[in-house]
Amino acid sequence: MTLAHFLDNLRCADCGALNVLWLDPVRALVECRECGASALTVPDTDDGRTA
Numbered sequence: 001m002t003l004a005h006f007l008d009n010l011r012c013a014d015c016g017a018l019n020v021l022w023l024d025p026v027r028a029l030v031e032c033r034e035c036g037a038s039a040l041t042v043p044d045t046d047d048g049r050t051a
């Protein structure tokens with residue numbers, strides 16, 4: 001069981017803040033602590049054959 005992880009060296013695409021994104025592994029989304037923008041992290045939907 002893990003709670004939210006902060007993601008180092010990632011920049012929010014919306015507000016541009018650095019090191020404010022955290023990963024919620026339960027909901028599989030990344031959320032910005034600054035502006036509240038969130039994005040789904042899509043793990044391995046089609047098995048990595050997207051060339």
Ligand SMILES: [Zn+2]
Pocket residue numbers: 012013014015016017032033034035036037
């Ligand atoms: Zn943001």
